[in-house]
Amino acid sequence: MSKISKMFKGSSSGSSSSSKSRHRGQRTGPSSQEAIHRLRETEEMLTKKQEYLEKKIEQEIAIAKKNGMKNKRAALQALKRKKRYEQQLTQIDGTLSTIEFQREALENANTNTEVLKNMGFAAKAIKSVHQNMDLEKIDSLMQDITEQQEVAQEICDAISRPFGEVFDEDELLAELAELEQEELEESMKNMERLPRVPSSKLPSVQPSQRTKSKKRVDNDNDMQMLAAWATH
Numbered sequence: 619m620s621k622i623s624k625m626f627k628g629s630s631s632g633s634s635s636s637s638k639s640r641h642r643g644q645r646t647g648p649s650s651q652e653a654i655h656r657l658r659e660t661e662e663m664l665t666k667k668q669e670y671l672e673k674k675i676e677q678e679i680a681i682a683k684k685n686g687m688k689n690k691r692a693a694l695q696a697l698k699r700k701k702r703y704e705q706q707l708t709q710i711d712g713t714l715s716t717i718e719f720q721r722e723a724l725e726n727a728n729t730n731t732e733v734l735k736n737m738g739f740a741a742k743a744i745k746s747v748h749q750n751m752d753l754e755k756i757d758s759l760m761q762d763i764t765e766q767q768e769v770a771q772e773i774c775d776a777i778s779r780p781f782g783e784v785f786d787e788d789e790l791l792a793e794l795a796e797l798e799q800e801e802l803e804e805s806m807k808n809m810e811r812l813p814r815v816p817s818s819k820l821p822s823v824q825p826s827q828r829t830k831s832k833k834r835v836d837n838d839n840d841m842q843m844l845a846a847w848a849t850h
Contacts, residue, residue: 650724657721664710664717671707675700 681696 650728654721654724654728657717657724661714661717661721664714668707668710668714671703671710675703675707678703 678696678700682693682700685693685696687693
């Protein structure tokens with residue numbers, strides 16, 4: 619049998635005995651809060667006793683140093699009292715450790731009791747909430763939600779579908795490529811129609827003749843550009 623089972627068994631037997639004692643008019647045991655309070659008071663008392671003993675030890679050491687070998691008997695008596703105080707101080711240290719362990723155990727027990735009480739309260743609340751829920755209704759509700767989501771998606775698809783004629787994008791790209799090719803060929807033909815620059819060296823002319831020939835060349839160029847523009 620585990621310690622927890624023994625503890626609950628002991629508490630059940632204790633509760634039955636306490637109920638019997640209540641019927642007999644006897645007083646029940648102290649509460650955990652009362653026990654913790656008393657343990658803390660005991661700790662404070664022992665702590666003060668420790669401080670008192672530490673001061674007494676310091677006093678006895680001072681007496682022993684003061685007398686020394688001059689008054690050997692008084693110095694030895696002071697050291698003996700110091701030893702007794704140190705023994706008492708060691709005993710108090712052990713007692714404080716035991717009391718501290720008991721107090722922490724009671725505090726942890728109170729915490730566990732409160733946690734278990736709240737967990738039981740929460741479990742009852744969850745059970746009460748679940749009693750008002752029907753699993754079949756929940757399944758039906760989830761199915762309805764799924765169906766409505768599907769309907770909403772179909773509506774979105776129908777709204778986003780384009781109206782009118784739908785053209786094949788590949789065919790349009792092919793047609794655009796043909797138009798660009800025709801434009802390129804037409805440009806090449808216009809380039810072939812332009813006059814070529816003579817490769818032979820022109821005769822040197824006088825400044826006046828050069829000016830006239832330059833004007834003539836400019837006029838010829840303007841006529842060529844006008845003819846090229848007209849062909850487009």
